[in-house]
Amino acid sequence: MSMPRSLIVHNGHAFPLGDCPVLPIEQFRQEVVEGIAAGGRLSAFFAYPGQSGALRLLAALARAGEGDVAIVSADVGSQYAAITPDCPQAHLFEREIFERWNVRPLGHPWLKPVRFPESQTCGVTDFFQMAGEEVHEVAVGPVHAGVIEPGHFRFQCHGETVYHLEISLGYQHRGVERAMLGGPHRRTIHYAETLAGDSTAGHAAAYCRAVEAVSARRVPARGQFLRGVALELERVANHIGDLGALAGDVGFLPTMSYCGRIRGDVLNMTAALCGNRFGRGMIRPGGVMFDVDARLVEQLRRQLDAVAKDARSAVELLWNTPSAMARFDGVGVVPLDLCEQLGLVGVAARACGAGGDVRRDFPYGIYRFAHIPVSTWHSGDVFARAHVRWLEVQRSLAFIGEQLHALPEGRIIDRPGPLAADQAVVTLIEGWRGEICHVAITGHDGRFAAYKVVDPSFHNWFGLAMALRNQQISDFPLCNKSFNLSYCGHDL
Amino acid sequence: MLQVALARLNQGHRTIAYPAQPPTLPERFRGLPIIDRARCRDGCRACADACPTHAIELTDGGPRSDLGRCLFCTDCTEACPTGAVRFTPDHRLATRQRDDLLVDSRGLRLAEALAEKSRRLFGHSLKLRQVSAGGCNACEADLNVLGTVVFDMARFGIQFVASPRHADGLVITGPVSENMRTALLETCTAVPAPKLVIAVGACAISGGPYLDHPQAHNGCAALLPVDLFIPGCPPHPITILDGLLRLLGRLE
Numbered sequence: 001m002s003m004p005r006s007l008i009v010h011n012g013h014a015f016p017l018g019d020c021p022v023l024p025i026e027q028f029r030q031e032v033v034e035g036i037a038a039g040g041r042l043s044a045f046f047a048y049p050g051q052s053g054a055l056r057l058l059a060a061l062a063r064a065g066e067g068d069v070a071i072v073s074a075d076v077g078s079q080y081a082a083i084t085p086d087c088p089q090a091h092l093f094e095r096e097i098f099e100r101w102n103v104r105p106l107g108h109p110w111l112k113p114v115r116f117p118e119s120q121t122c123g124v125t126d127f128f129q130m131a132g133e134e135v136h137e138v139a140v141g142p143v144h145a146g147v148i149e150p151g152h153f154r155f156q157c158h159g160e161t162v163y164h165l166e167i168s169l170g171y172q173h174r175g176v177e178r179a180m181l182g183g184p185h186r187r188t189i190h191y192a193e194t195l196a197g198d199s200t201a202g203h204a205a206a207y208c209r210a211v212e213a214v215s216a217r218r219v220p221a222r223g224q225f226l227r228g229v230a231l232e233l234e235r236v237a238n239h240i241g242d243l244g245a246l247a248g249d250v251g252f253l254p255t256m257s258y259c260g261r262i263r264g265d266v267l268n269m270t271a272a273l274c275g276n277r278f279g280r281g282m283i284r285p286g287g288v289m290f291d292v293d294a295r296l297v298e299q300l301r302r303q304l305d306a307v308a309k310d311a312r313s314a315v316e317l318l319w320n321t322p323s324a325m326a327r328f329d330g331v332g333v334v335p336l337d338l339c340e341q342l343g344l345v346g347v348a349a350r351a352c353g354a355g356g357d358v359r360r361d362f363p364y365g366i367y368r369f370a371h372i373p374v375s376t377w378h379s380g381d382v383f384a385r386a387h388v389r390w391l392e393v394q395r396s397l398a399f400i401g402e403q404l405h406a407l408p409e410g411r412i413i414d415r416p417g418p419l420a421a422d423q424a425v426v427t428l429i430e431g432w433r434g435e436i437c438h439v440a441i442t443g444h445d446g447r448f449a450a451y452k453v454v455d456p457s458f459h460n461w462f463g464l465a466m467a468l469r470n471q472q473i474s475d476f477p478l479c480n481k482s483f484n485l486s487y488c489g490h491d492l
Numbered sequence: 493m494l495q496v497a498l499a500r501l502n503q504g505h506r507t508i509a510y511p512a513q514p515p516t517l518p519e520r521f522r523g524l525p526i527i528d529r530a531r532c533r534d535g536c537r538a539c540a541d542a543c544p545t546h547a548i549e550l551t552d553g554g555p556r557s558d559l560g561r562c563l564f565c566t567d568c569t570e571a572c573p574t575g576a577v578r579f580t581p582d583h584r585l586a587t588r589q590r591d592d593l594l595v596d597s598r599g600l601r602l603a604e605a606l607a608e609k610s611r612r613l614f615g616h617s618l619k620l621r622q623v624s625a626g627g628c629n630a631c632e633a634d635l636n637v638l639g640t641v642v643f644d645m646a647r648f649g650i651q652f653v654a655s656p657r658h659a660d661g662l663v664i665t666g667p668v669s670e671n672m673r674t675a676l677l678e679t680c681t682a683v684p685a686p687k688l689v690i691a692v693g694a695c696a697i698s699g700g701p702y703l704d705h706p707q708a709h710n711g712c713a714a715l716l717p718v719d720l721f722i723p724g725c726p727p728h729p730i731t732i733l734d735g736l737l738r739l740l741g742r743l744e
Contacts, residue, residue, distance in 0.1 A: 115671075117707070122671035142675045145654035147622040147636045149629050150672055171671045174626045175707035187544040190563060190701045197630030197726070254496055258503050260640035267637075268518065275520035275579075278630050280725065281566050289566065290520065310503060317499045488628050491671075 005031050006061075006070040011362035014213040014425040017441060020058075020073045026081075028057060028074030033086045035061040035070055041343050041356070043069065043428060043437040045093035047101045048450035050075060051443070055101055058452075060426045060439060064361040069426050082108040089343030092458060115170035115491050122170050123152045130156040130163055138473060142171045149487035157473055165468040165476075167461055172491035180451035184211060184285075184419070193280050196455055196489030201227075201234040201270075202431030203438075203453070203489075204283040209364065210440040211285040213425040215416035219365070221408040223287030228366030228403050229300075230273065230282050232396040235432040237266035239347075239389040239396075240311055242484050246386050247318050249478045250327040258314035262307055269303050272296065287413030297404050304404075308397050315390050328383035332467040332479035335380055344463045346434015346456045347392070348483055350376045351384035358430035367430075370406075372399050385482040419446040431456055433486065455489030507644045511743055515583060515730045522564045522579035523731075529554035529597060531576035542571035545694070545703050553596060559585060560593040560697035560711075563725040586722045586735025590713055593697070593721060603720055605741030610686065614660055615740050617649040620690070621659035621683060625676050626669030626708050627700070631693035631726040635663065638729055650736055656680075661688030661719070667695040667708035668715060680716055688739075690720040692732060697721050 005027065007020045023031060036042065040061035050056035054075040061070040082105030083090040094105040096114045105111070116122040123142065130137075136157050142150035150171035156164040176191050183191075192207035193200045205227055212219060219227070244259025267277035274282035274290045282288055292300070318324055334344070339352035349356055357374040359367040375391035377384040419442050429436040434456030443449035464483045468476060508515065517523070527539070532554050539555055540548040547561035548568060555577075568577045584602055587593050592601045605611060624632050638645040639652065653659050656679045668676060680689070691712055694700030699710035709715060722735040737743045 121674075142672065143623055143656075143679050147624075147632050147652055149624045149632065150675065171675070172624075172626050172666070172669060173671050173707055174667060174669050174702045175705045176702065179702075179705060186542065186567065187701060190544050190565065194628035194630070194701050194725075197628030198633055200630070254499060257641055258499070260637075261503075261506050261642050264637055264640060264642050271518040271521060273520070275518065275522045276564070277634065277728070278726065280563070281522075313499050313502050317495060320495060486629065488626075491669075 006035070006072045008068050008070055009426060010068055011358070011428045012209045012213050012364050012425065014216070014420070014423045017422050017424045020071050020424070022056070023072065023074045025074045025076055028072055029081060029083055031072045032059050032061065032083055032090070035072065036087045036089070039063065039065050040070060042087070042089050042093060043435060044426065044439050044452050044454045045090060046439070046452045047076065047097045047103060048441065055103060057097070058439070060437065062362065062428065062435070064356055067362060069362070071426070076103055078102070079104040079106050081106050084108050088341045089459070092462065113170065115173040117173060123168050125168060127154045127168070128156065128164060128166050134158060151487050153476070155473055160472045160474065162468045162471050162473050162476070165465045167465050169461070169487055169490050172488040174491070177451065177453050177492040181448055183448045183451070189284060195453055195492065196457070196486040197278060198238055199234065199431045199433065199436065199455070199486065199489065201230045201279040201283055202429050202436050204279070205231060205365070206427045206429045206436045206438040208283055208285045209427040209429070210425050210438050211419065212416055213427070214419040214423045214440060214442055216420065217286055217414055217416035219287045220411040220414055222410045223412045224366045225403050225407050226288045226292065226412060227283055228370070229400050230270065230279050230288070232400050233266055233270045234279060236307070236393050236396045237263050237270070238432045239393045240266060242389055242481065243315055243318070243386060245481050245484070246328070246382070246478065247324065249481050250324050252318060252321060252324040255314050255318040258310065262310050262314065265303065265307055269300055272299065284413065286415040287411070289413065291412050292407070297407070301401060301404055304397055304401050311393060325383065327478065328386060329381060331382045331475050332471060332482060333379070333381045334463055334467050338466060339380070339463065342462055342466065343459050345459045346431070347385055347388050348434065348460045348463050350374065351388045352380040353378040358428045358435050362428050364429070366403065370399065370402065372396070382478055382482040421446045433457060433484070434460065453492060455486055457485035457490045460485055461490060506641050508642055510730065510733070511737060517581055517583060517728070517730070521581050521583070521728070524580045524582040524585060524600060525557055525562060525564070525595070526578055526580055527555050527557060528576045531574040533574060536573065538571040538573060539568040539577050542567040545698070545701060551596070556594055556596040558594050558698070559600070559723040560590060560721060561694060561700070561703065562723060563694055563701065583728055583731045584734050585724065585727065585731050586720055586738055588720060590697070590718070590721060593723060603735055603738040606739055611741050613686065614688065615742070618661070618736070618740060619651055619653045619659050620661050620663050621656045621679065622652055622663045622665070623676050623679050625664060625666035625672040625696070625712070626702070627666030627693060627695040631665035631695070634726050634729045635665070635692065635732065638733060643729055643733055645733065648737060648740070648742060656682035657684065659683050659687070661690060663690045663692055664696045664712045665692050667699040667702040667705070667710060668712050669708045673709065673715070676712070677715065688719045689716050690722065691718045692722045693727060694723060694725045697723060700725060
């Protein structure tokens with residue numbers, strides 16, 4: 001029998017770090033390439049200083065078919081043969097490893113900065129350029145026209161047509177992932193809640209599940225239910241907001257105006273739960289901090305009904321307006337095979353017909369007991385990304401209502417003790433944008449020796465770049481909004 | 493067309509009556525924190541030790557909180573053994589001076605209106621350019637909300653504009669990451685004088701959760717003169733609106 005080449009683990013189950021085989025780098029590369037060819041997807045791929053002193057690579061391959069995660073590991077020197085030429089979805093991970101640790105992936109086609117972390121001028125890089133008569137370049141950002149985060153977009157155009165869009169980020173880099181090291185300490189949960197502010201519940205849940213796994217603590221059932229409510233409220237609020245913003249980007253003001261208001265109503269439901277519109281303070285290691293009583297449950301259910309009714313009226317108005325729909329149909333298409341090559345996640349992937357959803361494929365918490373149907377559409381365009389959002393809004397509203405109806409009795413939190421030493425855990429959460437992945441590794445002292453955060457935006461930014469090919473540059477705001485990716489979640 | 497009219501009818505009028513009437517806030521809303529020093533035990537420093545951003549300092553007279561650093565989390569209220577620390581539902585938090593955010597037993601000195609000359613300029617039409625500089629995007633989200641029909645900030649003549657050239661001032665969010673420093677300063681230079689600078693959120697005021705990170709600058713106050721500080725993580729939209737209206741002298 002041959003030696004095992006990877007360690008198979010489950011979402012949110014801690015494992016002793018020593019159980020993970022350390023492969024020679026060539027075998028590591030082969031294992032990752034074959035794992036992806038067999039249907040796996042790179043959820044995380046990063047380097048960290050191993051206990052032997054060498055730099056160690058760790059790849060977490062999410063295998064939706066098996067419902068598990070394959071951990072592949074190797075020690076690496078100053079260079080290795082890049083995985084990207086065989087697996088495009090590795091490209092940003094390999095750039096990140098190069099930028100952070102100066103390990104060169106030989107043969108990487110696009111080895112550019114990711115976040116400009118130190119002593120580099122953010123945004124100054126050798127942008128891809130197209131030459132020829134009547135070819136022109138458009139540079140946008142980092143400061144954009146709206147109240148949004150900073151990023152730089154460089155378009156290579158011929159007339160109105162975009163041939164290539166290059167996205168250069170890093171402006172929101174504030175060292176938050178690096179500051180997780182040595183934790184948990186008193187700021188760690190607040191870092192988790194602000195990795196991407198609109199995904200407070202998602203990232204907080206991913207972090208808390210990691211802590212719970214490594215301290216062998218179970219969340220009481222009532223805590224699990226309330227976490228589910230917080231997570232789905234976050235999804236509903238953001239999706240409704242996006243539907244409104246998409247309507248606004250094509251100048252259809254009624255839906256924009258209504259959805260802007262309804263999104264706020266959902267945020268107010270989260271605030272009714274925990275005092276903060278973004279869910280700050282709700283999810284903590286071991287459970288949740290705020291309970292509900294019969295009166296609050298009744299109030300939330302009334303608000304759910306009102307949101308469902310108002311959102312339906314606002315969104316159906318959009319679907320029934322041909323002039324607005326004409327601007328959604330066939331714009332910013334990402335074909336399914338490209339989606340799979342790039343390893344897109346979440347709404348962006350489900351809008352290409354890919355069926356992945358962490359809640360079903362790698363169920364955790366409440367989703368082990370209560371299921372949410374996965375919403376997909378096949379056309380890969382702006383319409384599909386809008387339509388999947390609307391389907392998910394309806395499913396999530398129904399789900400929240402069911403959980404509030406069936407809340408089990410009991411405690412809401414069991415606070416974990418100290419973390420076990422030399423453990424590792426991969427936690428996956430279906431955030432509203434898509435898969436959130438945290439990988440925590442503890443050292444001999446039970447503190448985080450490595451902590452990796454992968455926001456869904458990290459996978460999906462390149463999807464936006466590809467969606468813009470052969471589109472009109474004036475459709476960029478619409479395409480951008482249809483992905484609505486996080487800058488801060490990418491920049492960390 | 494009929495459907496548009498029907499939907500309009502069904503959605504109703506949604507703009508809040510604020511400031512004519514007080515805002516409706518959730519029961520669990522965490523506004524101005526109060527520390528009842530009479531309840532503090534001798535030598536107790538539980539709140540200060542629990543605070544993630546060192547927002548509570550123990551002075552001779554008892555604990556003093558810095559709203560500019562406060563995340564309005566519950567770490568201090570949970571840690572306090574006597575219930576001396578609590579959050580009130582008071583949404584009014586904005587000040588003109590950084591030091592006014594240091595709250596001891598005297599309470600908070602809320603923002604005063606601009607001087608007469610500036611009020612004549614900006615009081616009925618204030619165009620703002622927002623710059624996001626390294627935060628988590630929650631402040632930006634609740635700034636955007638001010639443009640919805642619920643808050644309808646435009647009814648006070650306040651609007652966000654696309655170009656700094658069209659702006660009367662900047663609204664800054666985020667701890668000012670090193671990677672955004674140049675872009676922020678250049679945007680500020682592009683705003684014609686006289687201009688206002690408004691820091692929104694714990695990050696922009698003090699660095700917030702990213703206090704003392706080498707990748708950021710502990711907020712914008714060390715880089716630019718700030719006219720209005722609006723604390724929170726993120727501040728509730730009504731807290732932001734309250735601050736802006738106070739600055740313009742439109743609230744009593």
